[in-house]
Amino acid sequence: MSETAEYAETAPPGKGDAAPAATGSKTSRTPSPWRSRLYRWDIKASPYVFVAPFFLFFGAFGLFPLLYTGWASLHRLELTNLDDSTWLGLDNYTNLLQSEYFWNALGNTFTIGVISTVPQLAIALGIAHLLNYKLRGSTLWRVAMLAPYATSVASASLVFTLLFAWDGGMVNWLIGSVGFDPVNWRESSWGSQFAVSSIVIWRWTGYNALIYLAAMQAVPHDLYESAALDGASRWQQFRHVTIPMLRPTILFTVVVSTIGATQLFGEPLLFGGTAGSKGGADHQFQTLGLYLYDQGWINGHLGRASAVAWLMLVILLLIAAVNMLIARRLRKDR
Amino acid sequence: MKTRTVVPKGKARPLGRKAGRTMHAGPFTYVVLALFTAVSLAPLIWTAVAASRTSGRLAQTPPPLWFGGNLFKNLERAWTEASLGDAMLNTTIVAGSITIGTVLFSTVAGFAFAKLKFRFSGALLLLTIGTMMVPPQLSVVPLYLWVADLQWTNQLQAVILPTFVSAFGVFFMRQYLLQALPGELIEAARMDGASSLRIIWHVVFPAARPAMAVLGLLTFVMAWNDFLWPIIALNQSNPTVQVALNSLGTGYIPDRAVIMAGALLGTLPLLLAFILFGKQIVSGIMQGAVKG
Numbered sequence: 001m002s003e004t005a006e007y008a009e010t011a012p013p014g015k016g017d018a019a020p021a022a023t024g025s026k027t028s029r030t031p032s033p034w035r036s037r038l039y040r041w042d043i044k045a046s047p048y049v050f051v052a053p054f055f056l057f058f059g060a061f062g063l064f065p066l067l068y069t070g071w072a073s074l075h076r077l078e079l080t081n082l083d084d085s086t087w088l089g090l091d092n093y094t095n096l097l098q099s100e101y102f103w104n105a106l107g108n109t110f111t112i113g114v115i116s117t118v119p120q121l122a123i124a125l126g127i128a129h130l131l132n133y134k135l136r137g138s139t140l141w142r143v144a145m146l147a148p149y150a151t152s153v154a155s156a157s158l159v160f161t162l163l164f165a166w167d168g169g170m171v172n173w174l175i176g177s178v179g180f181d182p183v184n185w186r187e188s189s190w191g192s193q194f195a196v197s198s199i200v201i202w203r204w205t206g207y208n209a210l211i212y213l214a215a216m217q218a219v220p221h222d223l224y225e226s227a228a229l230d231g232a233s234r235w236q237q238f239r240h241v242t243i244p245m246l247r248p249t250i251l252f253t254v255v256v257s258t259i260g261a262t263q264l265f266g267e268p269l270l271f272g273g274t275a276g277s278k279g280g281a282d283h284q285f286q287t288l289g290l291y292l293y294d295q296g297w298i299n300g301h302l303g304r305a306s307a308v309a310w311l312m313l314v315i316l317l318l319i320a321a322v323n324m325l326i327a328r329r330l331r332k333d334r
Numbered sequence: 335m336k337t338r339t340v341v342p343k344g345k346a347r348p349l350g351r352k353a354g355r356t357m358h359a360g361p362f363t364y365v366v367l368a369l370f371t372a373v374s375l376a377p378l379i380w381t382a383v384a385a386s387r388t389s390g391r392l393a394q395t396p397p398p399l400w401f402g403g404n405l406f407k408n409l410e411r412a413w414t415e416a417s418l419g420d421a422m423l424n425t426t427i428v429a430g431s432i433t434i435g436t437v438l439f440s441t442v443a444g445f446a447f448a449k450l451k452f453r454f455s456g457a458l459l460l461l462t463i464g465t466m467m468v469p470p471q472l473s474v475v476p477l478y479l480w481v482a483d484l485q486w487t488n489q490l491q492a493v494i495l496p497t498f499v500s501a502f503g504v505f506f507m508r509q510y511l512l513q514a515l516p517g518e519l520i521e522a523a524r525m526d527g528a529s530s531l532r533i534i535w536h537v538v539f540p541a542a543r544p545a546m547a548v549l550g551l552l553t554f555v556m557a558w559n560d561f562l563w564p565i566i567a568l569n570q571s572n573p574t575v576q577v578a579l580n581s582l583g584t585g586y587i588p589d590r591a592v593i594m595a596g597a598l599l600g601t602l603p604l605l606l607a608f609i610l611f612g613k614q615i616v617s618g619i620m621q622g623a624v625k626g
Binding site for chain 2: 206
């Protein structure tokens with residue numbers, strides 16, 4: 001931080017253009033009504049000019065589509081005939097709520113979300129704790145840990161599909177060599193959900209560990225010292241100092257991972273191989289994100305896909321509300 | 335250290351060693367970290383191993399654990415047959431444009447939110463942060479209708495424009511500039527009669543440069559790996575890397591070794607960026623985390 005402040009202070013005079021700026025100051029001090037009006041206008045308008053490009057793009061490609069999706073969800077809108085939409089009211093929603101595949105996808109999203117988020121955050125917390133010690137080559141550890149984050153969903157899923165292959169797959173070979181029967185990771189229900197979760201866990205654990213590490217480094221050192229004076233062991237310090245101090249960060253990662261889990265799409269799509277958007281022969285790992293894509297771009301019902309999108313938003317808002325309630329409860333307990 | 339003799343026996347240990355983060359890691363810590371790092375890196379290394387073998391060998395048990403001699407043949411097939419060469423050029427254009435747009439507009443808007451007073455600034459910032467949580471699925475249907483209407487299907491601007499700016503970027507730059515840019519510096523420039531544009535160029539950009547670099551790296555990684563919208567807006571005739579990898583995975587080319595060569599090619603540029611700028615990327619994520 002100090003480096004930047006120093007940089008900022010020295011940079012403008014360092015540039016050759018500082019001189020014209022200085023001469024400009026002389027003219028502005030002599031009262032020229034036109035110039036001072038221009039100057040005042042500049043002060044007033046420039047903040048809006050600076051935020052305008054962002055909000056133009058943001059409104060056009062973020063906010064407007066969000067609302068339009070709600071409108072589209074009330075219509076019959078087919079991929080084959082984009083210009084023709086007929087008003088349906090809430091039919092798309094009632095159809096979805098009666099569809100067994102929608103509930104199946106919702107259930108799968110929940111299960112895969114839990115079995116990927118919980119271990120991911122727990123491991124990340126432990127790893128962050130270890131990274132918080134004085135380490136030799138600490139940067140190297142952090143960078144190596146983050147390498148999966150640089151791997152795309154597509155690449156990671158292709159590799160894991162092969163690792164979990166029935167014939168010649170690394171995982172089946174490993175569990176076979178310790179005497180267990182091979183598992184059909186794509187066809188079995190729990191096996192496929194575990195395999196899909198493992199991709200998520202692999203890609204995001206290191207990232208979350210870094211977030212926890214950042215929060216741990218902000219914990220005041222005195223707290224550990226006084227805990228040590230009271231005779232707290234390492235584990236007790238972790239349990240009674242680190243975890244409570246990290247509570248806001250943990251809540252933050254829970255919210256972010258939950259949002260990520262609700263949108264899960266690429267991993268099951270590629271893990272399904274040629275079955276793709278169906279999420280396996282029995283839809284055993286079809287998530288909500290996959291179901292939306294299947295409805296919209298494979299079956300061609302864009303109106304229905306929009307309804308799925310809005311139901312996803314409702315679910316997210318519910319999760320956010322529950323999170324807020326828990327956060328408030330935790331604060332009261334303190 | 336002298337205190338040790340005074341303190342009762344049970345309390346000697348915690349005092350003798352320093353607590354918390356100043357504590358040196360023991361061998362146990364190194365072993366666990368090494369194991370975790372191995373698990374992190376193994377799939378990446380094995381991708382290269384598999385890409386250097388033949389499809390037939392990959393179907394046999396036990397799976398190959400060391401490199402074979404087919405790497406360049408497989409890479410070449412992925413490059414041409416799965417059009418990964420074109421795809422990588424496309425993705426470079428897409429991710430490059432998105433990075434430039436995001437960094438530029440985030441810095442300017444972040445500066446306005448951090449240092450300038452204007453009406454509704456609080457409400458606008460709240461709106462920006464609020465929509466960071468909205469999933470991209472909520473806008474794909476209208477975006478698709480739009481792209482079809484403009485006849486942009488299969489053209490790169492269809493993937494560039496919707497992610498050209500980022501709410502996270504604006505927030506990230508705002509948090510950084512709040513601290514890194516002293517208000518007196520802007521005041522001084524104003525006293526000298528500098529226009530707002532001049533202030534942006536000579537004061538804000540130099541002060542924001544480290545954060546701009548980090549935001550640029552994070553944006554490039556995200557844009558390179560974007561999946562959902564590109565596979566809806568583009569197809570195999572003009573793909574990004576992710577679109578090409580998706581069609582590889584869904585049976586476009588059934589050869590396992592070529593698929594792995596494709597996965598390797600699609601990740602290689604980012605791994606290279608990690609080797610060169612890993613430290614900056616790590617510090618960027620950690621910075622965003624504390625303040626976010």
